[in-house]
Amino acid sequence: MPFAAAAALMLALAGCSNYETPRRQAWRGAAEKACLAQRPFQVSAYIQPAREIDGPGICGLYYPFKVSALLNGQVRLNSAYTLDCPMIARLDAWMSETVQPAARARFGEEVAEIAAMGAYSCRTMNNQPGGRISEHAFGNAIDIGGFRLARGREISIRHDWWRGDEQTRAFLQDVHSGACGEFTTVLGPGSNIFHYNHIHLDLAMHGNASSGPRRICRPLLGPSPVPEPPRDGLPNPPEIDEEVDIAENVRPAEGAVPMHAGPGAGPPARIPDALFAEALRLPPARAYAPLPPQPIGAPFGQNSASRPEGKPPDWDLVPSAPAR
Numbered sequence: 001m002p003f004a005a006a007a008a009l010m011l012a013l014a015g016c017s018n019y020e021t022p023r024r025q026a027w028r029g030a031a032e033k034a035c036l037a038q039r040p041f042q043v044s045a046y047i048q049p050a051r052e053i054d055g056p057g058i059c060g061l062y063y064p065f066k067v068s069a070l071l072n073g074q075v076r077l078n079s080a081y082t083l084d085c086p087m088i089a090r091l092d093a094w095m096s097e098t099v100q101p102a103a104r105a106r107f108g109e110e111v112a113e114i115a116a117m118g119a120y121s122c123r124t125m126n127n128q129p130g131g132r133i134s135e136h137a138f139g140n141a142i143d144i145g146g147f148r149l150a151r152g153r154e155i156s157i158r159h160d161w162w163r164g165d166e167q168t169r170a171f172l173q174d175v176h177s178g179a180c181g182e183f184t185t186v187l188g189p190g191s192n193i194f195h196y197n198h199i200h201l202d203l204a205m206h207g208n209a210s211s212g213p214r215r216i217c218r219p220l221l222g223p224s225p226v227p228e229p230p231r232d233g234l235p236n237p238p239e240i241d242e243e244v245d246i247a248e249n250v251r252p253a254e255g256a257v258p259m260h261a262g263p264g265a266g267p268p269a270r271i272p273d274a275l276f277a278e279a280l281r282l283p284p285a286r287a288y289a290p291l292p293p294q295p296i297g298a299p300f301g302q303n304s305a306s307r308p309e310g311k312p313p314d315w316d317l318v319p320s321a322p323a324r
């Protein structure tokens, strides 16, 4: 029928014109607004609102922030990066729930600085011509090249992922695995050739599986099985030889803690008050450990693996805190 054919043609043309001027997906702005409504962080010297970025093409975001530190200034970034609200909130959560606990457990100190390698950048995935638009084009992604600990030590993904010592490799595995619980896309070394020197984190919408939002986590590792070192930095105590460490049939001295060997509830233990008094006179365990110095403020080394690659326009490294 001519009318139906004309209508079909009109629909097809309408469809075509939509493809010619693609629009940013609606969920992106909705996710930004939902995040802002929850006020997950405070605007501060470290998190400054910036002007809306609209284009080129569908690139951009409504409410960009220039971020120069996370956790309210506790963890610096090596530059100011443009990110959306959901990424900042997730990065804070990842830092406080995964990265800092792992750093304390593995190294006895916290991460003071993150060497990022790019956040907002209007480009395709992995900078491949004709590739899909990257989450970086919406400020919804960040690339992590390494970390600096409070006492100044640098940990780089490029070097330490494969060639770091056991605890350092375990730390990177822990932070990668923990990221998979916060972000919807996590790509580290081994996921493909482009990620040999950084971990890519983003909050892309991959659709839903029966178990909830679909996530991409590569390589899929889980937390490292390598045990954490002893916390006080002292050597492990010798194993207790239970054959020897059993109270013999010795009559306890006057005032000693009554011992109870064997199953079942023993007599209520009466610990002499003198023992508590003794313990109170001891300095706290922390007093034996050296205090960490202030974070070292030198920039990441020029030859460091944390140095961004690609063309300067891709780096997104230019600090642009608005003049106040």
Ligand SMILES: [Zn+2]
Residues within 6 Å of the ligand: 136, 141, 142, 143, 200, 201
């Ligand atoms: Zn990336």
